[in-house]
Amino acid sequence: MARTSRAPRADAARNRDKLLAAAAKVFGERGLDAPLEEVARRAEVSIGTLYNHFPARRDLIDAIFPVRLAALEQVADAALAEADPWKGFVLFVEGLFALQARDRGLNDVLARRYPASPELSGACHRGFVHLVEIIERARGAGLREDFEAQDMAPLMWAMSQVIRETADVAPDAWRRFLAFHLDGLRAGAAGPLPAGPLTEEQARGRPGEPAGSPGR
CATH class of the missing domain: 1.10.10.60 (Homeodomain-like)
Known part of the structure; x- marks a missing residue:
């Protein structure tokens, strides 16, 4: 029995x-x-x-991705261990987008293409808990002074779409476009900005769901 x-x-x-x-x-x-x-x-x-x-699909996503997002903490730790603050910032963004390029599901999670549960949102927050420190230490040491942590959100949305659209035809194309962005973020290239950064609430939001967003 x-x-x-x-x-x-x-x-x-x-x-x-x-x-x-x-x-x-x-x-x-x-x-x-x-x-x-x-x-x-x-x-x-x-x-x-x-x-x-x-x-529901959400249950499967919630069971997988909070654990996978722990890799972001390792990327952040490596960035903070870099003695040169600008190189540390570059290390973080390159590591972040490399993770997204290797895993389309993670790319969708970080681009907010699917409504996040509290557990998944918490995992994202833990992954980015050191982001403010990485940015603050890089300002004035290679990073332009007016770059805010909230500015990472639209950068991630843009790079996520590049990764999504080029993955099958040119999987490393995102590196070229990131290099353009990084050149624009250098302190020496800084010029007046036409608008302010997103608010924290706006940065926590997500762009509109594309047609055919995941269902059950």
Whole structure:
């Protein structure tokens, strides 16, 4: 009897692990709007089994990406360990966009292409907790004085779209466009800005969802 009662739980745990592994790969390859049927197929389970474990797409996303966002903390730590503040800032933004380029799902998460749960928002916040420090130490040491932490949001939205549109044809194209942005952020290139930075509330918002945004 004991073996019989444990077996379903063990099978369910194995199926859940297979679904998480498959979803991480599928979302990484195709983004958050990838068909859930493909996730089930790669996990070698039925779509019904997928929905038994994760009733909505959001549940699957929330189970995967808070952990994956921990990589941002490592990028920030490396940036702060760099003695040259400007090089540390460059290290952070290059590391950030390299993570997004390697994982289309993470790119979608950071570009706010899918409504974030409190757990996912918290993971994003933890990943960027050192951003203000990275920017403040770089100001006057290579970074233009008027660049604010909130200015990272539109930069991320722009670079995310470049990554999204060029991933299949020129996967390193984002590096060229980032170099243009970085040249404009150098203190020596600074000129008057036509508008102020976003407010914190605006920076926490997300651009309008594109047509065909992820459903169930």
